[in-house]
Amino acid sequence: MYKDLDAYWMPFTANRQFKKAPRMLARSSGMHYWDDKGRQILDGVAGLWCVNAGHARPRIVQAIQDQAAELDFAPSFQMAHPKAFELADRIVKLAPEGMGKVFFTNSGSEAVETALKMAIAYHRVRGEGSRTRLIGRERGYHGVNFGGISVGGIVSNRKMFGTLLAGVDHIRHTHDPARNAFSQGQPAHGAEFADDLERLVALHDASTIAAVIVEPVAGSTGVLIPPQGYLQRLREICDKHGILLIFDEVITGFGRTGMPFGSQTFGVTPDLTTVAKGITNGCVPMGAVIAQSKIHDAFMTGPEHLIEFFHGYTYSAHPLACAAALGTLDTYAEEGLLTRAAELAPYFEQALHSLRGEPNVIDIRNIGLVGGVELQPLAGQPTKRAFDVFLDCYDKGVMIRTTGDIIAMSPPLIVEKSHIDHIIDTLRGALRRVA
Ligand code: PXG
Numbered sequence: 001m002y003k004d005l006d007a008y009w010m011p012f013t014a015n016r017q018f019k020k021a022p023r024m025l026a027r028s029s030g031m032h033y034w035d036d037k038g039r040q041i042l043d044g045v046a047g048l049w050c051v052n053a054g055h056a057r058p059r060i061v062q063a064i065q066d067q068a069a070e071l072d073f074a075p076s077f078q079m080a081h082p083k084a085f086e087l088a089d090r091i092v093k094l095a096p097e098g099m100g101k102v103f104f105t106n107s108g109s110e111a112v113e114t115a116l117k118m119a120i121a122y123h124r125v126r127g128e129g130s131r132t133r134l135i136g137r138e139r140g141y142h143g144v145n146f147g148g149i150s151v152g153g154i155v156s157n158r159k160m161f162g163t164l165l166a167g168v169d170h171i172r173h174t175h176d177p178a179r180n181a182f183s184q185g186q187p188a189h190g191a192e193f194a195d196d197l198e199r200l201v202a203l204h205d206a207s208t209i210a211a212v213i214v215e216p217v218a219g220s221t222g223v224l225i226p227p228q229g230y231l232q233r234l235r236e237i238c239d240k241h242g243i244l245l246i247f248d249e250v251i252t253g254f255g256r257t258g259m260p261f262g263s264q265t266f267g268v269t270p271d272l273t274t275v276a277k278g279i280t281n282g283c284v285p286m287g288a289v290i291a292q293s294k295i296h297d298a299f300m301t302g303p304e305h306l307i308e309f310f311h312g313y314t315y316s317a318h319p320l321a322c323a324a325a326l327g328t329l330d331t332y333a334e335e336g337l338l339t340r341a342a343e344l345a346p347y348f349e350q351a352l353h354s355l356r357g358e359p360n361v362i363d364i365r366n367i368g369l370v371g372g373v374e375l376q377p378l379a380g381q382p383t384k385r386a387f388d389v390f391l392d393c394y395d396k397g398v399m400i401r402t403t404g405d406i407i408a409m410s411p412p413l414i415v416e417k418s419h420i421d422h423i424i425d426t427l428r429g430a431l432r433r434v435a
């Protein structure tokens with residue numbers, strides 16, 4: 001195993017701490033990782049919320065290998081390859097009615113930038129060029145590029161990076177532990193938080209607002225489930241004012257909440273959807289924007305030889321990513337994985353909420369196969385308690401995720417009840433040991 005850890009500047013990592021005690025993964029299969037010492041680790045977070053079909057799935061591995069030998073790269077500007085069209089078609093068939101067009105990117109962050117640019121340009125091509133303002137939400141995570149951190153609402157991701165994009169505002173977040181702590185599934189209270197958009201419309205005027213972007217379920221910020229009726233209300237207010245609604249489904253896409261997309265679970269259709277992660281089972285980087293056909297069609301004016309949307313990435317619809325995604329969608333379909341979270345949700349919910357009453361647990365939240373356990377922070381040392389729980393679980397052979405003092409779980413959708421028991425039992429032990 002490679003020993004010199006100096007040169008690699010690690011993303012979103014406490015670099016110095018990591019390099020003193022590295023957690024090095026060497027191999028993966030199904031529900032498990034193995035570390036460099038051959039120790040087996042149960043994957044409680046689908047890698048980083050992306051390996052929805054589990055690791056090293058044969059169809060996906062084969063698809064990538066075959067593609068690398070057949071067509072390694074194809075330029076994506078003014079050229080294409082067949083799998084890009086096949087994949088777009090397959091995605092549209094999974095998506096809500098009317099979402100008929102797919103634009104490929106290489107990550108969730110790029111999907112977000114693409115959707116924000118599409119929204120602003122859409123209004124302009126329709127003659128509403130004054131609609132340039134973008135509205136995000138407090139505690140939102142939309143990747144790490146400048147558009148995404150501007151509409152995002154996580155202070156540590158924003159404060160180091162200057163003035164960000166101009167003309168961005170935020171509606172309030174939906175977290176309300178005083179009324180909703182320990183809710184199972186969607187919390188009962190808080191649909192009215194959507195009305196905060198009316199406040200921003202009153203401040204800025206609707207004629208200046210292009211789009212609102214939210215995660216149906218906020219993942220990175222610590223698993224915030226939308227209150228009952230909240231997303232419906234947001235949709236109504238957007239419609240009333242001609243504002244586009246963007247759902248960032250980088251985490252909720254591809255089965256996490258019990259339907260292919262969160263929009264279907266919650267019964268609210270956005271104008272634009274961003275996806276990534278589960279689109280290729282995490283095997284090759286890829287993201288996408290799924291657009292209502294009306295958005296795309298608005299661009300299809302003017303002379304036919306001219307480019308309609310001046311945007312794209314060298315690696316948009318990369319052949320390896322397309323092949324991996326097709327293998328992934330086949331695997332999801334064959335094994336019914338895009339609705340499996342709905343079947344397992346009641347069991348997962350019960351197991352998760354059995355942690356109520358364990359040391360320092362102040363809230364538990366869940367939907368589909370996503371769970372969050374919020375801890376009382378250690379006095380004067382925010383994030384430390386949850387990170388210590390993470391380290392303890394890892395030491396005992398279970399991988400979870402933490403953000404702030406919140407523990408997040410999102411196991412691969414192939415998870416069995418016995419794995420859920422193992423994850424929850426290990427977490428219970430860790431909560432007791434770390435306390
Ligand atoms: N939007 C949402 C809603 C996300 O969750 C991104 C955009 C950015 O995607 P990329 O592919 O550029 O990373 C994400 C990514 C975590 C964690 O556990 C979450 C993400 C990524 C890494 C870690 O907090 N979400």
Ligand code: PLP
Pocket residue numbers: 312313314315
């Ligand atoms: N920087 C330079 C100098 C480039 O030439 C390009 C692409 O041609 C990019 C950045 C963007 O790279 P990508 O298309 O991979 O996002």
